[in-house]
Structure formats: C-alpha cells, structure tokens
Amino acid sequence: MNSSEQTTPLLEVRHLSKHFGAVQALNDFSMAVRPGEVVALAGDNGAGKTTLIKAISGVFQPTGGEILLRGQPVTFATPQEAREKGIETIYQDLALADNLSIGANIFLGREPMRKAFGFLPVLDRKAMAVAAKQTMGRLDFHVSRLDAPVSNFSGGQRQAVAIGRAVYWDAQILIMDEPTAALGVPEQRKVISLIHQLKAQGRGVIFISHNLQDIFAVSDRIVVLRRGIQAGERRISETNHDEVVKLMVGG
Amino acid sequence: MTSTSPIETHVAPQADHGDPARSWLARIAEGRAWLFLAGLIICFEVWSRLSFGATFVLNPFNVQSIAIFAVAPLLLATGQTFVIISGGIDLSLGFIMGLAAVVAAHATNMAGVAMPVPLAMMLGILAAVIVAGVPGVINGLLISRLRIPPFIGTLGMFGVARGAAFLLAGGTTVPVQNSWFALLGNGRFYGVPYLVIIAAVFVVVMHYILSQTRFGQHNYAIGANVQAARRAGIDIRGHILRLYVLSAMCAGLGGALYAARFTAGAAQAGEPLLLDSVAAVVIGGASLFGGSGTIFGTVAGALVIAVIQYGLVFVNVEPFWQFIAVGLVIIISVLIDQAQRRFSGARQDE
The missing domain is CATH 3.40.50.300 (P-loop containing nucleotide triphosphate hydrolases)
Structure with a gap:
C-alpha cells in the first residue's frame, strides 16, 4: 500500500x-x-x-x-x-464553444489581452495558442493547427480540451x-x-x-x-x- | 493495482484535420460573398455594355450611388451581425431606425433654435443614438431577464418602436432645418461622400469589437454553446443586454444618417431595410443558428444587395425583379453554406 x-x-x-x-x-x-x-x-x-x-x-x-x-x-x-x-467540473456534454480554437476555449471568460500599436487592447491570440500547445502537450495531445475550431476535432480530443482547460487553470x-x-x-x-x-x-x-x-x-x-x-x-x-x-x- | 502506470494505456498522438486543401476551400467559402459580389458586378458590366454600350462599374457616379445606397442597410446589418452570431435576431431594428430618424430631425431643429448649427447637428445625432438605445435596453432585458425568445421580444419592440416613431413624427415626415446636417448627408470629401466615410469608419470599429475584444469573443461563444459560455463564467445576461443596446444604437446611427441624407426624418425610414439587414448578414456567411459570421462578410452581403437593386434599375429591368433577385441570392447563399458545412464538417463522432 x-x-x-x-x-x-x-x-x-x-x-x-x-x-x-x-x-x-x-x-x-x-x-x-x-x-x-x-x-x-x-x-x-x-x-x-x-x-x-x-x-x-x-x-x-x-x-x-x-x-x-x-x-x-x-x-x-x-x-x-x-x-x-x-475544483473544476468536466461535464459529459463537452462544455466547449465548438466554433472557437483550443486556446480560445481554454481562456473562455478569462481571455488575455495585449496592446496593439501600444494603445489598442486586442485579444492576445498568440499567447492563447502557445498556452494551448503547451497544455495539450502536457496531456500528450499534439495538435498542429491551433487556430482550427474545436469542432474539427473528435469527441475524445474535445474532452481532452475540456480537461486541458482545467489543467491550465491549475485545478x-x-x-x-x-x-x-x-x-x-x-x-x-x-x-x-x-x-x-x-x-x-x-x-x-x-x-x-x-x-x-x-x-x-x-x-x-x-x-x-x-x-x-x-x-x-x-x-x-x-x-x-x-x-x-x-x-x-x-x- | 494501487499505482497504475500511465504508460499502460498510452495513446499515440492524434493527427488533426489540418488538411491544407480543405482549409483553402473553407477560405473560399468564407469569402464567397466577395466572390459573389465580383461575379455580380461582372454580370452587370457585360449586360450594360451589350445593351447600352455603356460601362456600369467604371462609372464613378454608379459606384458612388451604390455606396450611398448601401450605407443605411449596412449600419443595420452590422448590428444584426452581432445579434445573429449570438444566436438571436433583432426584428425591431427597422423601426428603431425610423424612430431615430424622427428624433434626429426633431432634436436638430429644437437645438438649432438655441445654439450654433454644427452643435445642433451633433446634438441631433447624439439624441438619435441615445433614444435608439432605449428600445435596445428593453429588448435586452426582455430577452436576458424574462427569457423571452429574441424573435418574439424584438417583434413586440418592432410594433412599439413603429408606433412611437409615427406618433413622434405626427404621422408625417419631419423636415430638418440645418445646413450642416444637409451637408453631412450630401457633401463629399475629395469625391467621397461623408456618409460613406462615416460608414467605413464605423465598420472598422465594429470589426474590431467583434474580432478583437472579449465582448466579440464571448458573442461567438454564446452563439455556439450558451451553456459552455455560462459555465466558463461569462455574464450571459449582461452580455445579451449590451448586445441588443449595441444593435439598436447601430440602427440609431443609421436613422440619423438617413435624416441627414434626405434632410428629413421619416418613421418608415428603415421599414424595408430590416429584412435586407438579415439578408446581408446571411449572404455574408453568418449562420442563423449562431456562432459564425464576420463584419466584412456582412459588408459584402450589403453590397451584393445594393448592387442587385441599383444594377437592375440601371439596366432598365422592372424594379419588382429586385425582390426576386435578392430572394434568390439569399436562398443560394444558404445552400452554399450548408454544402460547405457538410463538406468540411470534419466532426468525427456525429
């Protein structure tokens, strides 16, 4: 034991x-x-x-x-x-926005922003993509097209995204x-x-x-x-x- | 087996569906409204040359007329784009625009008594946009708090705004006495109408909001899966409220610009434009089920409608054909959208 x-x-x-x-x-x-x-x-x-x-x-x-x-x-x-x-709950019916990328789903509701041209706040898609790649890598899921909407992925992959979101936020x-x-x-x-x-x-x-x-x-x-x-x-x-x-x- | 080895059920990395050919096709499908627009312009050019030996698109007067023609429906359609992406629809936009046109006329005239002309104009526009926001707030509250379906809630507001607009206008059109206002609606800056410049700036700002802000991102998420958005901690009620205020204010600006162009406010200003706004969004590639669509797609959609309407008049076709042509374009557009979804719908488990 x-x-x-x-x-x-x-x-x-x-x-x-x-x-x-x-x-x-x-x-x-x-x-x-x-x-x-x-x-x-x-x-x-x-x-x-x-x-x-x-x-x-x-x-x-x-x-x-x-x-x-x-x-x-x-x-x-x-x-x-x-x-x-x-404490993060992962639901069976895949709580993802299918039209958004993995990164956007991980950060949904807590999106990182950056300043374009030094003043204009815009979504930091690059940071989201990098975090998505790292997180999915930790779960041994390797995805090449990080800008693709998650609807392109299979059910198991999408479940992995939901788990990845919990992992990224350190549940x-x-x-x-x-x-x-x-x-x-x-x-x-x-x-x-x-x-x-x-x-x-x-x-x-x-x-x-x-x-x-x-x-x-x-x-x-x-x-x-x-x-x-x-x-x-x-x-x-x-x-x-x-x-x-x-x-x-x-x- | 108290310590299960993670290697035991190790699964090979999954290839995703990043087929370059498919994404290339998807891109064409996304830009189809612009392709459609180009095809349409070529058709009218050929038609015009064969029938009258005159150019259609190379005539700057035509280009300008089409652009001006497209401004009001485009403003409505930009607001409608946000609403449709969220999975809703706003049927009240047409009469909110009429209400705003009447308010703009009245407010400019009243302010003109007491203050300089340019200031009165600005107050008039501001009043139109703010008053337009009121039915937007009511729409938003009905839909987000009282859970009335958008179709019904905004249909009710369609009637309320219509009645309010006609009552405020006294059942007639309200002429505007303000030289700056008339100039705004009909003047040009280096040959480009002020109205077109305003619309262009407006479109860029709206594109920014939709594609680069949290508000825009949440809008897509809500349209795709409102449950997921709620679980992600997004304030759905607040978002829906802001959304309908935004779309109503777009119509408000549309009404003010209408009043500038015709130097009069009319309650029925936006009546024929409501369905055009929905059509522009759909032709532009948005799904009525929510979750997809872009501002620039809607711009192309609005231009397609404007070119059909203006072009058919130009080549001397009876005006009633416009309705048939626009109707057919909507149907074809939705059919292409469905075919593309089926073709590139790579979802494996359904």
Missing part, C-alpha cells in the same frame, strides 16, 4: 446532507480524495451522485455537514468560487461526470489515459461513471451511493464487479 492514505486529503466531505423539501437527496455522506488519487462514484440513477458533485462544485449549498479543502473548511456560494479554489480536483459516456470505445481509452496523467501529476479526480470497466481501469477506490447514503467504500484492488453491483442495487 502506498503512503498516500496518511497524507491530508485534498478534498474531504464530512456528514454531508442535502434535502429538497421532504426529499433527502444526500444523507450523512462522507468521503475523501487524496493527491494523485482517483475516486470513482458509483450508484444507480437518483442515488445522489449528481447532488453530491453539485454540492462540492458550488452549484448549491449542502443542508448539513462540511467540505474541507486540504483540511480547511470551505463553503462555495457559486461554481466560480469553487473553480477559483481549484487540483477534477470532477468528471460521465466523461466517457458520449464517446466511442477508442476515445474512451484516450480519456482513461488522460485520467492516468492527471493522477501522475498529483491531482485528485472524482470519476463518475456507469461503466464498471472504466471504473476498474482507472480508479483507486470506489464509493457507492444508494438513495443518498454511502452504501460502501472499497479499494479497487480488493473488490470486483459483482460486489460493486450488489452495493449499488442493495443486496
């Missing part, structure tokens, strides 16, 4: 609860993500996975419990606040909501290899998937949710598909 279990978790949620009116979507839920660790979240539809990640990423406030970032309690009023603290915790769901099999493998890279860089990843094969290929631990409660937590090396399915459906 490696020593990562002793280090302070990057992210920890303790006794987190969230209810909508009478509906208890999340009930006394606890988990932790350590640096360089991939934690899979599994559970049937409506088990509370989405509620959990929305609470962590600042989309809404938990009703009870706390979130700790490197041991410090935090609260996020908006997703922007969570992002500024290094320490990446929440990936079904990152492989919209992709073909070879593309899924690419995304899995990207997650390995993130792990090697010491980032924490929360990986949500319906695909147990993907979960077993990439995760260190798996946390199973069932009707808003933590139904079990297993080291990937110490469990198997059958046990996880049993935990999910409640055997």
Whole structure:
C-alpha cells in the first residue's frame, strides 16, 4: 500500500446532507480524495451522485455537514468560487464553444489581452495558442493547427480540451461526470489515459461513471451511493464487479 | 493495482484535420460573398455594355450611388451581425431606425433654435443614438431577464418602436432645418461622400469589437454553446443586454444618417431595410443558428444587395425583379453554406 492514505486529503466531505423539501437527496455522506488519487462514484440513477458533485462544485449549498479543502473548511456560494479554489467540473456534454480554437476555449471568460500599436487592447491570440500547445502537450495531445475550431476535432480530443482547460487553470480536483459516456470505445481509452496523467501529476479526480470497466481501469477506490447514503467504500484492488453491483442495487 | 502506470494505456498522438486543401476551400467559402459580389458586378458590366454600350462599374457616379445606397442597410446589418452570431435576431431594428430618424430631425431643429448649427447637428445625432438605445435596453432585458425568445421580444419592440416613431413624427415626415446636417448627408470629401466615410469608419470599429475584444469573443461563444459560455463564467445576461443596446444604437446611427441624407426624418425610414439587414448578414456567411459570421462578410452581403437593386434599375429591368433577385441570392447563399458545412464538417463522432 502506498503512503498516500496518511497524507491530508485534498478534498474531504464530512456528514454531508442535502434535502429538497421532504426529499433527502444526500444523507450523512462522507468521503475523501487524496493527491494523485482517483475516486470513482458509483450508484444507480437518483442515488445522489449528481447532488453530491453539485454540492462540492458550488452549484448549491449542502443542508448539513462540511467540505474541507486540504483540511480547511470551505463553503462555495457559486461554481466560480469553487473553480477559483481549484475544483473544476468536466461535464459529459463537452462544455466547449465548438466554433472557437483550443486556446480560445481554454481562456473562455478569462481571455488575455495585449496592446496593439501600444494603445489598442486586442485579444492576445498568440499567447492563447502557445498556452494551448503547451497544455495539450502536457496531456500528450499534439495538435498542429491551433487556430482550427474545436469542432474539427473528435469527441475524445474535445474532452481532452475540456480537461486541458482545467489543467491550465491549475485545478487540483477534477470532477468528471460521465466523461466517457458520449464517446466511442477508442476515445474512451484516450480519456482513461488522460485520467492516468492527471493522477501522475498529483491531482485528485472524482470519476463518475456507469461503466464498471472504466471504473476498474482507472480508479483507486470506489464509493457507492444508494438513495443518498454511502452504501460502501472499497479499494479497487480488493473488490470486483459483482460486489460493486450488489452495493449499488442493495443486496 | 494501487499505482497504475500511465504508460499502460498510452495513446499515440492524434493527427488533426489540418488538411491544407480543405482549409483553402473553407477560405473560399468564407469569402464567397466577395466572390459573389465580383461575379455580380461582372454580370452587370457585360449586360450594360451589350445593351447600352455603356460601362456600369467604371462609372464613378454608379459606384458612388451604390455606396450611398448601401450605407443605411449596412449600419443595420452590422448590428444584426452581432445579434445573429449570438444566436438571436433583432426584428425591431427597422423601426428603431425610423424612430431615430424622427428624433434626429426633431432634436436638430429644437437645438438649432438655441445654439450654433454644427452643435445642433451633433446634438441631433447624439439624441438619435441615445433614444435608439432605449428600445435596445428593453429588448435586452426582455430577452436576458424574462427569457423571452429574441424573435418574439424584438417583434413586440418592432410594433412599439413603429408606433412611437409615427406618433413622434405626427404621422408625417419631419423636415430638418440645418445646413450642416444637409451637408453631412450630401457633401463629399475629395469625391467621397461623408456618409460613406462615416460608414467605413464605423465598420472598422465594429470589426474590431467583434474580432478583437472579449465582448466579440464571448458573442461567438454564446452563439455556439450558451451553456459552455455560462459555465466558463461569462455574464450571459449582461452580455445579451449590451448586445441588443449595441444593435439598436447601430440602427440609431443609421436613422440619423438617413435624416441627414434626405434632410428629413421619416418613421418608415428603415421599414424595408430590416429584412435586407438579415439578408446581408446571411449572404455574408453568418449562420442563423449562431456562432459564425464576420463584419466584412456582412459588408459584402450589403453590397451584393445594393448592387442587385441599383444594377437592375440601371439596366432598365422592372424594379419588382429586385425582390426576386435578392430572394434568390439569399436562398443560394444558404445552400452554399450548408454544402460547405457538410463538406468540411470534419466532426468525427456525429
């Protein structure tokens, strides 16, 4: 066993609860993500996975419990606040502007400017392209035409751009909501290899998937949710598909 | 497997679709409005020479007339370009222009009583642009806060601006008594009409805003994927509000220049220009679904329409053919756009 279990978790949620009116979507839920660790979240539809990640990423406030970032309690009023603290969510439906280049997507909403002719502020496309090339290089994606709109790229490449954006802005915790769901099999493998890279860089990843094969290929631990409660937590090396399915459906 | 090796599932670098031939074709397709314009001018030149033994395009009078003719629709179309790229449409621009023309006339006349002629002119133009901004603010609030679809919200404003313009004009045209204003609309600087100079400067500024600023960049992003833009932290509501104010102010300037050219403000000034403005944007290569388009494409689109309208009159064709010709050009333009998308649509997973 490696020593990562002793280090302070990057992210920890303790006794987190969230209810909508009478509906208890999340009930006394606890988990932790350590640096360089991939934690899979599994559970049937409506088990509370989405509620959990929305609470962590600042989309809404938990009703009870706390979130700790490197041991410090935090609260996020908006997703922007969570992002500024290094928590980035990557959505399955590819949150990219397809008509813009990789660089423009990485910098969307935070575009660098430069002064043309010494006075006129203009978009610094060159800086964006350079950053795009470097970032994608770190993820082992090499693209020659940096001015091409991302619609020219395949689904896996575009998923890589979304991950690249998180990496460029130095997200320490990446929440990936079904990152492989919209992709073909070879593309899924690419995304899995990207997650390995993130792990090697010491980032924490929360990986949500319906695909147990993907979960077993990439995760260190798996946390199973069932009707808003933590139904079990297993080291990937110490469990198997059958046990996880049993935990999910409640055997 | 607590420490999975990253090499295990290492994937070879992906080649992108940077095929030079395709990008060359794409470039032609992007500039198709200019090619179209060139072809159109050649057609009229041949037609004119064969029928009358006279030149069409080499006659400076024709060039000047077409340029002046294109100014007002172009101003409307520049604002419309921004809106269409964002995935919206602004149907109220025509009557905002009429409203602005009437306001320009009234304001110049009123200011002229109390102050020097040039100052009165400037106040008149300023008043027109600012008053035009009011329906723009309302459009923006309706669309961004109350989530009314742009088509409906601006259609409502189309009616409101129309009524306000006619009420303000007292149901007639309002003549302008201001010598500078008349000069602005009809004078020339080294043979180039002031109106054309103003429009050219305006177009360059708008091109800068669209292609070189965050506002322009966000406009493209919102048009392509508003969800992505929102997640990236862009203030969508603020952007939409500014967007419709911008397009309304473009129409406001168009109205002021109209009043200068005809030395009168008329509520119906922009009525026929609204659809021309949409047509110019579409001929210029923008997609009505949002996310694409350029200011210079729109310039070509506006010139295509102006050349068709003026050219057909020049070669003595019944004026009603203009509508048919412009209509056909719009349809052909959209067909080319779709074909080009299909051809260069390199997206692999759909």
